[in-house]
Amino acid sequence: MNTYSRLPVAFVKGEGCRLWDEQGCEYIDFTSGIAVTNLGHAHPKVTAALHEQAGMLLHTSNLYQIPLQEQVAAKLAELSGLPKAFFCNSGAEANEAAIKLARKYSQLRFGPHKHEILTLHDSFHGRTLATVTATCKPKFQEGFAPLMPGFAYVQKDLAAIEQAIGEATCAVLVEPVQGEGGVLPLGAEFLQGLRELCDAKGILLIFDEVQTGIGRTGKMFGFQTYGVLPDIVTLAKGLGNGVPVGAMLAKEEVAAAFTPGSHGSTFGGNPLAMAAAQAVLEAIEEEDLLSNAVQMGEELNGRLQRLADDYSFLLEARGQGLLQGLVLDRPVAPLVSKCLEYGLLVLSAGEHTLRLLPPLNVTSADLHLAIKMLEKAVAEEATSA
Ligand code: PMP
Numbered sequence: 001m002n003t004y005s006r007l008p009v010a011f012v013k014g015e016g017c018r019l020w021d022e023q024g025c026e027y028i029d030f031t032s033g034i035a036v037t038n039l040g041h042a043h044p045k046v047t048a049a050l051h052e053q054a055g056m057l058l059h060t061s062n063l064y065q066i067p068l069q070e071q072v073a074a075k076l077a078e079l080s081g082l083p084k085a086f087f088c089n090s091g092a093e094a095n096e097a098a099i100k101l102a103r104k105y106s107q108l109r110f111g112p113h114k115h116e117i118l119t120l121h122d123s124f125h126g127r128t129l130a131t132v133t134a135t136c137k138p139k140f141q142e143g144f145a146p147l148m149p150g151f152a153y154v155q156k157d158l159a160a161i162e163q164a165i166g167e168a169t170c171a172v173l174v175e176p177v178q179g180e181g182g183v184l185p186l187g188a189e190f191l192q193g194l195r196e197l198c199d200a201k202g203i204l205l206i207f208d209e210v211q212t213g214i215g216r217t218g219k220m221f222g223f224q225t226y227g228v229l230p231d232i233v234t235l236a237k238g239l240g241n242g243v244p245v246g247a248m249l250a251k252e253e254v255a256a257a258f259t260p261g262s263h264g265s266t267f268g269g270n271p272l273a274m275a276a277a278q279a280v281l282e283a284i285e286e287e288d289l290l291s292n293a294v295q296m297g298e299e300l301n302g303r304l305q306r307l308a309d310d311y312s313f314l315l316e317a318r319g320q321g322l323l324q325g326l327v328l329d330r331p332v333a334p335l336v337s338k339c340l341e342y343g344l345l346v347l348s349a350g351e352h353t354l355r356l357l358p359p360l361n362v363t364s365a366d367l368h369l370a371i372k373m374l375e376k377a378v379a380e381e382a383t384s385a
Contacts, residue, residue, distance in 0.1 A: 007337070010022050011027075014042055017029050017362055028373070029358075030346050030358045030370055032357045032358065033242060034211075034357065035211045036242055037241055038216065041242075043241060046242075049275040050243065052275070062268065066269060071278060082232075084255030086101075087268040087269030087273070088246040091211075091235075094247060095131045095210070098173070098208075099173075100262075102231075104258065105253075105256075113167060115149075115168055117134060117151050118152050118173070119134045119136050119153055120155070121156065122350070124137065134173060137180075156190065158197060161194065170203055172205055172206065174186065175209070176222035176226060176228075177217060179211035179349060180350065181350055182353040183324065204231040204254065205230040207223050207228075207233045209234060210235060211323065214280065215238065215289055215293055216293070216323050217323055218297055231250065231254050232249070232251075232254060235248075240276040241276060244267075292362075293360045294321060299367055300322065301318075301319060304326050313328055313329045314327070314328060319356075322359075323355075325354060326356075327354075328353070334384070335377055335378070344377070
């Protein structure tokens, strides 16, 4: 089905931040599969873990114990401070689980009227019916009515959120850095204020860290960058480095609302996905990739700032760690295509923002090379307007 607007290139091999197409042409990948291959393509530790697990056992079922799942849950608990985990297969599914858990917890505690989830303008939470309803962007929702009941949208403003919280509100769901909405960090002050507001109102705070999680912002979880512990966190993308896996983490008291039979997934937390996740989490520590992400993120942001200083059509460079964006005064799609012609893969985030997501182990040399390609594309775009 024709549901993707695909660029005219097919890749057959990857290594680190390099990709090769069918003709053998080489590209630098600053999309990381959209924040998925955070360790780069064909990371040897992940490849070895997958080989070993594939030769041993691919799947049983969540009807039985899965020791690897327990190990990954324990590791995520240690890293996040959120002791309970539920595993699924994608970001949308993780958010579905979070929405269900927030409602279940709130309804057990306060009664059946508690069901409403507040989300922010320009948010993106997925494409399933509940998560596309949570996503506050009309273009993703058009033609799918009726959407799910029990969602409301608010401005990124604490006073507006306070006003929007009503009797039925059970949670606020936000991305700490809005990804698809234009690489927009919500900032420590806003997120800390939101935490205080949710506590004062007795409602849950859910962070969608599908894009920001697993090292992308320079910490293992974006919330650690901002010093805020949410009640529920969702993860996917980078957790499997290319193997489909999603997760929801939660505080003990909240997670207790799920009892056997409350929720489930056939493939969620299967041994192959867990072998990948375990290798990813270990490699990030062993290779000190969070420090590299911070350092390279600063370097990339600095280079983008300089470009923005040089060209008036580039309005702003912004981001956190290795989730960086460059805001244009015009549609970004032509610049993405020009970069591709020069061998650099980058993304749009919304209509006007260029998004760069190098792997966490990107080197200064590759960053330099990518920026040179971007500079050429930017210079060309400047003359074509
Ligand atoms: N939440 C956020 C913040 C995302 O960026 C995305 C994907 N871009 C999703 C949820 C949906 O994830 P998936 O495509 O794995 O369902």
